[in-house]
Amino acid sequence: MTSASRPALGAFERFLSLWVALAIGAGVLLGLAVPGAFQAIAALEWARVNLVVALLIWLMIYPMMLKVRPSCLREVRRKPKGLALTLVVNWLVKPFTMAALGVLFFEHVFAGLVPAEDAQQYIAGMILLGVAPCTAMVFVWSQLTEGDAGYTLVQVSVNDLIMVIAFAPIAGLLLGVTSIVVPWDTLFFSVVIFVVIPLAAGILTQRRCSPPQIEALAQRLKPTSIAGLLLTVVLLFGFQAETIVAQPARVALIAVPLLLQSYGIFAISYAAARALRLPFEIAAPAAMIGTSNFFELAVAVAISLFGLASGAALATVVGVLIEVPVMLSLVAFANRTRGWFTASDPR
Numbered sequence: 001m002t003s004a005s006r007p008a009l010g011a012f013e014r015f016l017s018l019w020v021a022l023a024i025g026a027g028v029l030l031g032l033a034v035p036g037a038f039q040a041i042a043a044l045e046w047a048r049v050n051l052v053v054a055l056l057i058w059l060m061i062y063p064m065m066l067k068v069r070p071s072c073l074r075e076v077r078r079k080p081k082g083l084a085l086t087l088v089v090n091w092l093v094k095p096f097t098m099a100a101l102g103v104l105f106f107e108h109v110f111a112g113l114v115p116a117e118d119a120q121q122y123i124a125g126m127i128l129l130g131v132a133p134c135t136a137m138v139f140v141w142s143q144l145t146e147g148d149a150g151y152t153l154v155q156v157s158v159n160d161l162i163m164v165i166a167f168a169p170i171a172g173l174l175l176g177v178t179s180i181v182v183p184w185d186t187l188f189f190s191v192v193i194f195v196v197i198p199l200a201a202g203i204l205t206q207r208r209c210s211p212p213q214i215e216a217l218a219q220r221l222k223p224t225s226i227a228g229l230l231l232t233v234v235l236l237f238g239f240q241a242e243t244i245v246a247q248p249a250r251v252a253l254i255a256v257p258l259l260l261q262s263y264g265i266f267a268i269s270y271a272a273a274r275a276l277r278l279p280f281e282i283a284a285p286a287a288m289i290g291t292s293n294f295f296e297l298a299v300a301v302a303i304s305l306f307g308l309a310s311g312a313a314l315a316t317v318v319g320v321l322i323e324v325p326v327m328l329s330l331v332a333f334a335n336r337t338r339g340w341f342t343a344s345d346p347r
Contacts, residue, residue, distance in 0.1 A: 125315025
C-alpha cells in the first residue's frame with residue numbers, strides 16, 4: 001500500500017502524546033483530590049483481578065483481536081525473515097535483557113537508593129513489561145512509518161497466539177530472579193482473562209460475521225477502544241498519584257533501565273533488519289513491535305499479582321509514562337533513515 005492510498009491519521013493518532021499526557025495529568029490530580037474514589041475502585045476485585053481495569057482492558061483489546069486470524073500462520077512463508085526477527089527479539093532477547101537490566105540497576109547501580117523489598121517489586125514490574133510485546137499500538141507505529149499493514153498484522157497475530165502459551169511460563173521463570181514468590185494460579189488466570197478471552201471473542205466474532213462486517217465493527221468500536229486506553233491511564237496514575245508526587249525520584253530511577261531497554265532493543269532489531277536486508281516497510285514495524293510493550297497486559301497482571309499500590313504496578317505505570325514519547329522519537333528516527341533499507345523484497 002502506498003502512502004497516497006493510506007487513510008489519513010485521525011486526531012487521536014496525530015495528537016497521541018497530548019491525549020496521554022492529559023490523561024496522566026488528570027489521573028494524578030484526581031488521585032490526589034478524591035483518593036477515596038480510587039480506593040473504592042481498587043476494592044472491586046474478583047480472584048485478585050480488578051474488575052474495572054479488566055473491563056477497560058477488554059474495551060481496548062477486543063477491537064484489535066477482531067483482526068487476529070489464526071490462518072495468518074499460513075502466510076508466514078511469504079516473507080519469513082521479518083517474522084523470524086520479531087519472534088527472536090520478542091521471546092528470546094527482550095524478556096531476558098529487561099530482567100538483566102532490572103537486576104543490574106536495582107540490585108547494584110541503585111542499591112541503597114531504594115529499600116530492597118521495593119527494588120524487587122520494581123524488577124518484577126519491569127519483567128512483566130519485558131514479557132509483553134506490543135499488540136494494538138503497533139498498528140499506530142506501523143502506520144506512522146508507512147509500514148506494510150498486512151505483514152504487521154501477521155506479526156502481531158502470531159505474537160498474540162504465542163503469548164497465550166508463553167507469557168506465563170517466561171514471566172514465572174524470570175520473576176524467579178527476584179525474591180518474590182510467584183502465584184502461578186493468578187498468573188495463568190490473568191493470561192486467560194486478558195489474552196485468551198478477548199482472543200476467543202475476536203475469533204468467534206470473525207466466524208459469525210463477514211470481513212466487511214468485521215471491518216465496520218472495528219471502526220465503530222475504535223472510539224470505545226480509545227476511551228478505554230485513556231480511562232485506563234487515568235486510573236493507573238490515579239492509583240499511584242500519591243507515590244508519584246511524594247517520590248518522583250523513584251519514577252526517574254525506574255525510567256532509566258526502561259529507557260535503556262527501549263532504545264537498546266530498537267537498535268538491535270533495526271540493525272538486524274538491515275543486516276537481513278529487509279525492506280523498510282517490514283523492518284520498521286518489526287523493530288517497533290520489539291521495542292513497544294503490551295502495557296495493558298503488563299499493568300493488569302502486575303495489579304493481579306501484587307496489588308494496585310505495589311511497586312510492580314508502579315513500574316508498569318512508568319512504562320506507560322515513557323512509552324508514547326519514546327515510540328514517537330523512534331518513529332521519527334525510522335522515517336529519517338528510510339534510505340538505509342530497500343523499498344521491496346522479492347522474497
